[in-house]
Amino acid sequence: xxxPTETDTIWVTQEAYDRLQQELQHLKGDVWAxxxxxxxxxxxxxxxxxxxxxxxxxxxxxxxxxxxxQLESMLxxxxxxxxxxxxxxxxxxxxxxxxxxxxxDTEQFLLGSRELLSMDxxxxxxxxxxxxxxxxxxxxxxxxxTVSYETPNGKSITVEVVAAKPY
Numbered sequence: 610x611x612x613p614t615e616t617d618t619i620w621v622t623q624e625a626y627d628r629l630q631q632e633l634q635h636l637k638g639d640v641w642a643x644x645x646x647x648x649x650x651x652x653x654x655x656x657x658x659x660x661x662x663x664x665x666x667x668x669x670x671x672x673x674x675x676x677x678x679q680l681e682s683m684l685x686x687x688x689x690x691x692x693x694x695x696x697x698x699x700x701x702x703x704x705x706x707x708x709x710x711x712x713x714d715t716e717q718f719l720l721g722s723r724e725l726l727s728m729d730x731x732x733x734x735x736x737x738x739x740x741x742x743x744x745x746x747x748x749x750x751x752x753x754x755t756v757s758y759e760t761p762n763g764k765s766i767t768v769e770v771v772a773a774k775p776y
Contacts, residue, residue, distance in 0.1 A: 633684065636676060708769045
């Protein structure tokens with residue numbers, strides 16, 4: 610799967626948007642101040658070459674800055690919407706169940722953004738963007754509908770919509 614670009618819109622509920630905002634403010638406030646204090650204290654100890662606390666704090670600062678940048682990018686690209694109606698129609702924010710042509714097994718995934726997933730780390734489900742080849746082919750379809758889409762390598766795949774329920 611390709612990395613999202615700055616122009617890719619991500620669909621999120623108001624709840625998810627608010628959660629991202631809170632995380633960003635926490636990282637930019639308390640967390641950043643704590644890291645800055647650790648770096649300052651480690652600098653006061655002297656020789657930075659062999660100062661493990663300094664290097665650990667700088668690494669933590671880099672990871673935090675990367676997450677801040679990621680959150681800011683997501684919030685700029687976010688399209689906030691209500692939870693979709695439970696009408697079986699495939700749209701962003703739905704758990705979609707599909708069956709690949711010639712296969713009896715079904716697969717489920719969230720159509721939307723990874724940020725829609727709750728903070729519950731026990732939730733393990735694939736996430737596909739509504740703008741991905743599969744996502745865009747399924748948008749607006751209902752259970753029983755069959756669609757074909759082209760993969761990035763040019764292969765055509767046919768799937769049947771089995772179900773679509775709000776996440």
